[in-house]
Amino acid sequence: MGARAWLRGLLGRGGATELDAARADLVVVVSSFDDAEACSTALGKAMDWTADQPVVLRHHLRVPAAAVNAVQVIAAQQGYDTASVSAGDPAKLVVQRVQILDALHCSQERSRMAGLAQRHEGDALGWDALQPATGPAEKR
Numbered sequence: 001m002g003a004r005a006w007l008r009g010l011l012g013r014g015g016a017t018e019l020d021a022a023r024a025d026l027v028v029v030v031s032s033f034d035d036a037e038a039c040s041t042a043l044g045k046a047m048d049w050t051a052d053q054p055v056v057l058r059h060h061l062r063v064p065a066a067a068v069n070a071v072q073v074i075a076a077q078q079g080y081d082t083a084s085v086s087a088g089d090p091a092k093l094v095v096q097r098v099q100i101l102d103a104l105h106c107s108q109e110r111s112r113m114a115g116l117a118q119r120h121e122g123d124a125l126g127w128d129a130l131q132p133a134t135g136p137a138e139k140r
Contacts, residue, residue, distance in 0.1 A: 019054040019098045019131075021081070026056060026130040030101075033060070033126030039106035048134070051102065055129035058083055058096040059113040063122030065089040071120050078112065090122060101129055 030046035032039065043049065059080075063071050068091050072082050080095040095113070099105065106127070114124040 019056065021056045021083075021096055021098055021130075023132060025132045027133045028128045029055070029131045031126065031128035038103070039110060040103035043101070043103055043106065048131070049101075049129065050131060052100070053131060054098050055101045055131050056096050056098055057101060057106070057109065057127065057129050058094050059109070059127050060125040061093045061095065061113060061117045061122055062090045062125055063093055063117055063120050065091045067120035067122065068093055071095075071116060071122070074116055075113075092125070 027048070029049040030042055032042035043051075049055070061071065065088070068085055071093060072095070075082075075095040078097075080097045083094040083096040084092075085094075086092040106129075110124070110127055113127070117124045
């Protein structure tokens with residue numbers, strides 16, 4: 001068992017790894033880019049989110065270009081992969097991981113990512129979650 005799989009199992013996310021973050025049919029089902037909006041509020045407004053299914057949770061960060069690698073390393077220790085990095089200074093960095101999403105864990109991760117960005121002279125712009133798109137016949 002690899003270190004990442006062991007860590008996910010330890011953190012209770014073992015079943016969440018069944019969703020492939022690279023799937024072409026993933027769509028944003030909930031997001032918040034408002035610092036004042038609680039995760040519970042954002043999740044409460046989500047129309048297409050299926051709470052008992054894994055999501056790809058993405059955090060959008062803005063950090064100095066010189067800090068990108070350090071932020072990526074720390075995020076990877078918490079089970080996050082880099083989804084994208086924009087050129088420029090500051091750089092926009094998107095980190096993601098697969099997990100079951102609820103208001104408590106969303107809030108904890110949001111706070112963790114905001115702290116990580118701030119420690120590297122950046123900030124957290126917001127977060128979003130993706131799940132596979134469903135057609136009208138498969139409506140959740």
